[in-house]
Amino acid sequence: MEKHWALIRCTCGGAYGSPRGTKRPCPHCGSTNGYESKLFETPDQLSEAVASSNLPEGIAQEVESKIAIQKAKAETKATMSRGGPEAIRRILQKSTTSEGIITVELLSRELLKEGYEEPTAEQVIGSAEVEGILIRKAPNLWAWLQ
Ligand SMILES: [Zn+2]
Numbered sequence: 001m002e003k004h005w006a007l008i009r010c011t012c013g014g015a016y017g018s019p020r021g022t023k024r025p026c027p028h029c030g031s032t033n034g035y036e037s038k039l040f041e042t043p044d045q046l047s048e049a050v051a052s053s054n055l056p057e058g059i060a061q062e063v064e065s066k067i068a069i070q071k072a073k074a075e076t077k078a079t080m081s082r083g084g085p086e087a088i089r090r091i092l093q094k095s096t097t098s099e100g101i102i103t104v105e106l107l108s109r110e111l112l113k114e115g116y117e118e119p120t121a122e123q124v125i126g127s128a129e130v131e132g133i134l135i136r137k138a139p140n141l142w143a144w145l146q
Contacts (some may be wrong), residue, residue: 002053003039005046007053015053017046073115088124089117092133102134102142 002077006020020039023032040046095110096102108121119127125142128134134142 003041005040005043006036007038007040007046007049008034009037009053017050018031056084087114088119089133092124092128096144099106100144101137101143105140 004020006018008016008018008024008026010016010026010028010031011033012026012029012031014026015037016024016027016034018024018036020036020090025032026034028088038049039135040049091114092102092107095106097106102125104125107124111119111121111124121127125134132145135145137143
């Protein structure tokens with residue numbers, strides 16, 4: 001019998017079966033960069049090999065929980081950007097010193113702490129300046145007007 005069935009090793013570490021010569025995407029990550037690491041005569045042999053080649057359960061769970069964490073982070077981020085100007089205003093207030101002074105450094109630290117990559121501190125300060133919320137006191141020093 002010819003070996004028509006391939007065990008594909010994916011770059012993500014997963015293994016899966018595919019008819020030989022067919023670039024089926026990886027069911028774990030969707031990549032087609034895997035390679036045919038072993039060939040089998042029957043689909044049964046192949047599926048057995050797939051089962052024993054795949055990640056041990058512990059690691060698989062770890063990968064899954066990592067994905068869950070990433071998802072949660074992305075959701076938080078989306079929620080925050082939905083928070084819009086009010087959320088940004090709150091962060092702006094939080095980054096202000098007791099003297100009512102704000103700097104790019106203080107603001108960007110606070111933005112990062114809250115998980116913002118966009119808008120940048122420069123952008124936030126820039127638009128707050130345009131809105132008349134902040135006034136520039138020095139090259140890198142702003143104060144609240146309200
Ligand atoms: Zn994969």
